[in-house]
Amino acid sequence: MIEADGLTKIYPNPDGSEKAAANGVSFRVEIGEVYGLLGPNGAGKTTTLRMLSGLLRPTAGRVLIDGRDVTHEPEFIKRKIGYLTANTGLYSRLTPRELLEYFAVLYDMPRAAAARRIAELVEWLGMREFLNLRCGALSTGQKQRTSIARALLADPPILILDEPTLGLDVLSNRIILSFIRDQANSGKAILLSTHALDEIETMCRRMGLIHNGRLIAEGELEELRRQTGLTRLSEIFLHLVGADEPVLAN
Amino acid sequence: MSRFSRINTIWRKELTDILRDRRTVLAMVLVPIVLYPVLMLGSLQAFEAQAGRLRQEKYVVAVNSEVTQRWLKRIIDTDGARRMMDQGLPATAPAPSSRPAADDPEEPASPTAETGDAGDQQERVRTDVRHKPPPLEIIIVRDVPRAVNAGHAHTGVILNGPSPIADGGASSEVLVVTDQAEIRSEIASAAVGGILSRLNYQLLWQRLQREQLPSTFVEPVKITDQRIATPRKMGGSILGQIVPLILIVMTISGAVYPAIDLTAGERERGTLETLVVAPVPTMDLIAGKFIVVTLIGMLSAFLNLLSIGGTIWLGGFGSLLSRGAAVQIPLDSLPLVLLILIPLAVMFSGTLLAVCSFARSFKEAQNYVMPVLVAAMIPAVVGSLPGTRLEGPILVIPVANIVVLTRELFLGRFDPQAILWVMSSTSVYAAAAVAVAAKLFGQEAVLFADAGSIRTVFQRRFFKPARVPSTAQALLMLAVVYPLNFFIQRAIGDSQAFQGNVRFFYALSAVLVGLFAFLPLATAVYTRIQISSAFSFRSASPAAWLAALCLGASTWILASAWLAVQQMWLPMDEAFVEQMEVLMGWIKDMPVLAIVFFMAVVPAVCEELFFRGYALSGVRSGMGRWGSILIIGIAFGVYHQSVHRLITTMALGMLFATLVLQSRSLWPAMLAHVMHNSILILTATVPDVHRTLVETGWVYGAAGVSVPPTGFVLAGAALLCLGLAMSALAARERRAAPAA
Numbered sequence: 001m002i003e004a005d006g007l008t009k010i011y012p013n014p015d016g017s018e019k020a021a022a023n024g025v026s027f028r029v030e031i032g033e034v035y036g037l038l039g040p041n042g043a044g045k046t047t048t049l050r051m052l053s054g055l056l057r058p059t060a061g062r063v064l065i066d067g068r069d070v071t072h073e074p075e076f077i078k079r080k081i082g083y084l085t086a087n088t089g090l091y092s093r094l095t096p097r098e099l100l101e102y103f104a105v106l107y108d109m110p111r112a113a114a115a116r117r118i119a120e121l122v123e124w125l126g127m128r129e130f131l132n133l134r135c136g137a138l139s140t141g142q143k144q145r146t147s148i149a150r151a152l153l154a155d156p157p158i159l160i161l162d163e164p165t166l167g168l169d170v171l172s173n174r175i176i177l178s179f180i181r182d183q184a185n186s187g188k189a190i191l192l193s194t195h196a197l198d199e200i201e202t203m204c205r206r207m208g209l210i211h212n213g214r215l216i217a218e219g220e221l222e223e224l225r226r227q228t229g230l231t232r233l234s235e236i237f238l239h240l241v242g243a244d245e246p247v248l249a250n
Numbered sequence: 251m252s253r254f255s256r257i258n259t260i261w262r263k264e265l266t267d268i269l270r271d272r273r274t275v276l277a278m279v280l281v282p283i284v285l286y287p288v289l290m291l292g293s294l295q296a297f298e299a300q301a302g303r304l305r306q307e308k309y310v311v312a313v314n315s316e317v318t319q320r321w322l323k324r325i326i327d328t329d330g331a332r333r334m335m336d337q338g339l340p341a342t343a344p345a346p347s348s349r350p351a352a353d354d355p356e357e358p359a360s361p362t363a364e365t366g367d368a369g370d371q372q373e374r375v376r377t378d379v380r381h382k383p384p385p386l387e388i389i390i391v392r393d394v395p396r397a398v399n400a401g402h403a404h405t406g407v408i409l410n411g412p413s414p415i416a417d418g419g420a421s422s423e424v425l426v427v428t429d430q431a432e433i434r435s436e437i438a439s440a441a442v443g444g445i446l447s448r449l450n451y452q453l454l455w456q457r458l459q460r461e462q463l464p465s466t467f468v469e470p471v472k473i474t475d476q477r478i479a480t481p482r483k484m485g486g487s488i489l490g491q492i493v494p495l496i497l498i499v500m501t502i503s504g505a506v507y508p509a510i511d512l513t514a515g516e517r518e519r520g521t522l523e524t525l526v527v528a529p530v531p532t533m534d535l536i537a538g539k540f541i542v543v544t545l546i547g548m549l550s551a552f553l554n555l556l557s558i559g560g561t562i563w564l565g566g567f568g569s570l571l572s573r574g575a576a577v578q579i580p581l582d583s584l585p586l587v588l589l590i591l592i593p594l595a596v597m598f599s600g601t602l603l604a605v606c607s608f609a610r611s612f613k614e615a616q617n618y619v620m621p622v623l624v625a626a627m628i629p630a631v632v633g634s635l636p637g638t639r640l641e642g643p644i645l646v647i648p649v650a651n652i653v654v655l656t657r658e659l660f661l662g663r664f665d666p667q668a669i670l671w672v673m674s675s676t677s678v679y680a681a682a683a684v685a686v687a688a689k690l691f692g693q694e695a696v697l698f699a700d701a702g703s704i705r706t707v708f709q710r711r712f713f714k715p716a717r718v719p720s721t722a723q724a725l726l727m728l729a730v731v732y733p734l735n736f737f738i739q740r741a742i743g744d745s746q747a748f749q750g751n752v753r754f755f756y757a758l759s760a761v762l763v764g765l766f767a768f769l770p771l772a773t774a775v776y777t778r779i780q781i782s783s784a785f786s787f788r789s790a791s792p793a794a795w796l797a798a799l800c801l802g803a804s805t806w807i808l809a810s811a812w813l814a815v816q817q818m819w820l821p822m823d824e825a826f827v828e829q830m831e832v833l834m835g836w837i838k839d840m841p842v843l844a845i846v847f848f849m850a851v852v853p854a855v856c857e858e859l860f861f862r863g864y865a866l867s868g869v870r871s872g873m874g875r876w877g878s879i880l881i882i883g884i885a886f887g888v889y890h891q892s893v894h895r896l897i898t899t900m901a902l903g904m905l906f907a908t909l910v911l912q913s914r915s916l917w918p919a920m921l922a923h924v925m926h927n928s929i930l931i932l933t934a935t936v937p938d939v940h941r942t943l944v945e946t947g948w949v950y951g952a953a954g955v956s957v958p959p960t961g962f963v964l965a966g967a968a969l970l971c972l973g974l975a976m977s978a979l980a981a982r983e984r985r986a987a988p989a990a
Contacts, residue, residue, distance in 0.1 A: 094270075
């Protein structure tokens with residue numbers, strides 16, 4: 001379970017001013033749930049996710065993963081989390097197999113268990129045909145599947161997925177979304193950050209909207225519909241970020 | 251999984267990754283194995299072709315009169331006969347004139363350790379044409395120097411007075427005009443010079459025969475060179491000229507690409523974020539990267555060395571480099587040289603990784619690396635200047651010291667003290683560079699390009715308040731202060747203003763206060779480190795004070811005893827002892843209290859602030875108790891710049907560090923240190939104290955070594971044990987008491 005409590009990240013600018021990339025963000029992600037985090041570019045989604053996974057130290061607030069503070073036990077928390085970063089950073093000169101084997105060592109997985117797990121993930125994500133090609137030669141979808149396999153390698157109970165379907169074709173998109181749903185059903189807590197509103201609509205029961213570093217709305221889709229009196233998530237979203245006025249005026 | 255095997259996995263993966271990059275392989279393998287031989291052999295052939303052309307070209311000689319033209323033409327025409335005669339000369343042939351020795355036909359090709367560069371090549375062409383002139387054409391001009399200057403003629407000959415003859419004893423002046431900025435002018439003049447010197451010799455020979463004098467008449471002193479360098483030493487000398495520089499350049503240029511690729515490159519490709527998501531300490535990640543960069547740097551240097559060796563061996567370069575002298579390459583010094591290269595490669599990789607950690611992209615990193623390359627090349631070139639010896643400041647100048655040490659090793663010189671300096675100073679720089687790289691690598695601003703400006707890393711308000719400095723900060727402080735201290739002390743020692751008077755000691759005290767007290771204190775304030783915990787400014791328990799008294803009263807005896815024992819296998823350096831006596835002479839008129847203050851109290855206080863204050867708390871924050879005690883001991887020992895006192899100063903450093911860690915206070919160690927210094931100063935400067943010691947059985951021998959009587963040694967050892975016990979007691983009391 002993920003609990004974000006008043007997460008704030010302030011970056012100092014060289015000129016002395018300060019920029020709050022995240023400002024008092026609080027939400028919970030329960031076991032077996034896919035929680036959607038949405039917001040425009042630069043809203044503070046990635047900063048929030050980095051704080052959740054212990055890569056950035058919050059200026060204020062705290063993150064509890066299964067009740068333990070990320071700041072105090074970063075390495076313990078990193079074992080609990082599978083974090084898929086927004087830009088699929090893969091070592092282009094290694095093959096997916098080598099990459100997974102490397103990360104298995106970094107996660108202290110015993111050799112036999114690692115081999116079993118890799119075989120399992122290769123099967124689930126349909127990676128067999130490109131397993132021994134260099135990552136640099138893979139398509140975007142293949143890279144993304146490799147990245148997801150990397151994030152799931154140690155079978156972490158918590159998944160943080162930053163734009164997992166960005167730039168994917170319909171087929172890869174479907175493989176990955178159904179995979180995420182299966183993972184949630186098997187009892188993982190999943191945080192899904194994305195631009196794709198329809199994905200949130202179909203995948204998530206609850207969601208949070210981030211704008212200018214603040215969580216401006218949070219709850220189930222039905223609640224948001226009631227609050228705003230709008231039905232489609234895109235309309236709700238535009239309404240909440242204050243961009244709907246000109247649209248409505250027309 | 252153990253830390254070791256994790257780092258092992260990381261570096262092996264990084265190595266695989268980097269070796270699969272075509273660019274690495276290109277830079278590391280193709281350049282040395284293909285490009286070098288081609289370049290070297292190509293340039294050799296170009297040189298030879300050029301030299302051949304220069305030897306056979308027709309040169310123009312300007313003269314200012316028909317008389318001179320006729321005279322010159324005649325001696326050029328008859329020069330062939332004189333050359334024939336030359337070859338059959340007796341060994342006692344007189345030196346013809348004040349011309350350089352190279353004129354003498356008997357002069358062997360000087361097998362100096364010149365590299366086969368263009369200047370050397372020209373020198374050989376000049377020697378050749380002197381013995382075998384090229385075709386010469388004589389023209390008459392009004393103004394000979396102007397004609398040569400304008401390039402109408404290559405050289406000029408002006409005959410002042412009558413043409414030289416064998417009769418009588420007169421001397422005629424012949425002026426040879428050379429434009430030394432023009433290679434062809436120099437060659438033409440050398441050819442004319444050769445012809446004239448043979449004429450000179452022939453006329454001299456005729457004069458001697460007419461007077462029935464032996465040739466020894468004009469050579470009261472016969473100078474013969476005896477060249478004693480063995481072929482092995484000659485080989486070492488030649489290698490020493492070129493190999494160290496090549497090794498340095500290749501190590502650093504080999505390390506540049508992986509350093510950029512594994513830091514800025516990783517960030518640009520987005521893999522860095524993926525990597526830090528894994529539950530691996532940053533230190534392990536940087537350690538793995540760092541091993542790979544070091545390895546590739548060394549590998550690249552080694553491959554280059556092999557390639558150059560092969561080219562010299564197979565390409566006939568050896569004879570060119572040695573100018574025909576017998577040469578044997580001292581291959582057995584190569585392993586030692588490669589060993590010395592390790593700390594250098596470590597230092598370069600650490601520096602490069604630190605610098606590249608700042609860059610957000612590959613291109614930016616390349617820009618940052620350039621100044622590092624230049625900064626490394628300057629000392630490398632200084633070190634490779636012929637005649638630079640491994641002494642003085644060179645010992646601790648990074649890069650330069652390795653260059654000179656490598657050359658000395660090739661020459662078969664092996665000075666343990668110098669090797670200690672070079673290796674220890676380079677290791678300190680290397681450790682600091684690595685620590686800084688590790689520190690930077692973990693910064694948020696470095697991990698994520700969008701996480702605020704890099705500049706914030708250095709601004710005071712962005713330093714997180716801390717209780718003690720980090721290990722990186724402590725090592726960086728050591729790396730900055732050591733060479734600074736070394737240079738300033740040398741400068742004071744060399745400066746006339748401080749010679750022979752007490753100002754010398756004021757200056758040394760000022761340096762101590764500035765570098766060892768003010769600098770760490772100011773740095774701690776700037777980087778927002780809590781002074782009281784960084785410098786262990788805490789009150790001490792009575793047990794700790796008692797421990798300090800015991801240690802302060804005993805260490806001087808035990809140090810003297812040790813030096814007396816050590817004297818048996820490592821005799822005191824006499825130069826050092828003499829120097830100390832000179833220094834003692836300067837202060838003999840100072841009041842005792844002032845001597846104790848400047849020579850005992852100030853050094854003790856400043857050194858404690860630095861070593862057992864800032865450095866100890868910093869090192870301790872990154873490693874265990876005994877590790878940090880050992881490091882501080884070594885740092886303190888090396889700081890004293892004397893192999894003879896290395897053991898005692900190291901032991902003292904470790905003892906005081908133990909006392910600080912156990913009592914959690916700097917004050918007792920400071921007291922012990924002041925006592926140790928003061929007692930030693932008093933025994934050396936106050937005659938009464940000295941006399942009393944002699945009466946109680948101390949034996950003051952030569953070279954400043956004193957042997958304490960057994961009773962003193964036993965009492966000292968007992969006091970030391972008591973001091974250690976009290977110190978341990980202080981630690982136990984502190985642990986037992988509730989945390990304050």
